[in-house]
Amino acid sequence: MGLKRNVGLMEGLRYQGKGPMLTYYLHRISGLSIVIFVALHILAGYLSNQAWGSSTGLFINSIYESWIFQIYIFFCALFHAINGLRIVILDLWPKLIEYQREAIWIEWLVFLPIYSIALFVIIRSGLGG
């Protein structure tokens, strides 16, 4: 008797895991985004070389080249890299895991300036044309 074991996606997402859990989610989302981006990129490259698909290829390319998309994909790539490094470091030196909260602070401290500079450059050239 009783309910079935059931952990819905929404229920999991609503768990208040705070900072570390946020990086976990962002890692999955950014990883998936990068895979989709690269796959579409290859597809677009292939299509634009085919007479029958060139307009589709060009259309996909035009999405990439928009600066708004670049803001997103650069976030994914940079975050995924830095967060991955944090996990690799903690995996290799388990003693450091005690300082995991600090590790996340450092991660954001490294991430934010780099991302802000990139953001500045992307937006300026985006708006400047």
Add this chain to the structure above:
Amino acid sequence: MEVTIKVFRYNPEKDKKPSYKTYKLEAIETDRVLDLLEKVKGYQDGTLSFRRSCAHGICGSDAMRINGFNRLACKTLVRDTGATIIVQPLLGLRVIKDLIVDMEPFFEHYRSVKPWLINDEPEPEKERTQSAAQRAIFDDTTKCILCACCTTSCPSFWANEQYVGPAAIVAAHRFIFDSRDKAAAERLKILNEVWGVYRCHTVFNCTMACPREIQITKAIGEVKMALTTGKLE
């Protein structure tokens, strides 16, 4: 102050689906959520079911999700939760009634890592001695009270209950790194299985949730390292 406490309710004999019931009651800042539940059960609604025993953070029976985060109700003050409190059963274990979940899968994983001393060498005349430094290596993981806060906060466990879970790894760590125990290899082999230690994706939910402040992810990291290097240090 007046607090509003919204509690997950499910009675297998009557309800088809779970629901939430809201109770209002007077409380002071230093009341614990467990006190509130006791008050609701005692004065407002005797049908409310939950587990509790020691009421002092030692037995580990009143783990639940309080405002969306795993804690012991007996260690959570109203001061920290605020005046609106949502109480739900642990996630990832079957709900039996209201806040009571079926802990059996959890204990099954616990037993699977053989959480007892294994040493077939002839007994010494006095005790098996251990230096303070040897003891310190696994001190942290002796503190576990088996409340399941960690295992049920772990996304890997939510995704699949076959995952042995942080609590069982903590129990294994406690013996793997104990110099008096001789079955480290056996336990490491169990944790090296498909549903063993490598399902841990360093989310740190377990470390954050542990009411005993055990560095669970660190213990898991040390077990992973022992598996990789084959050394126990």
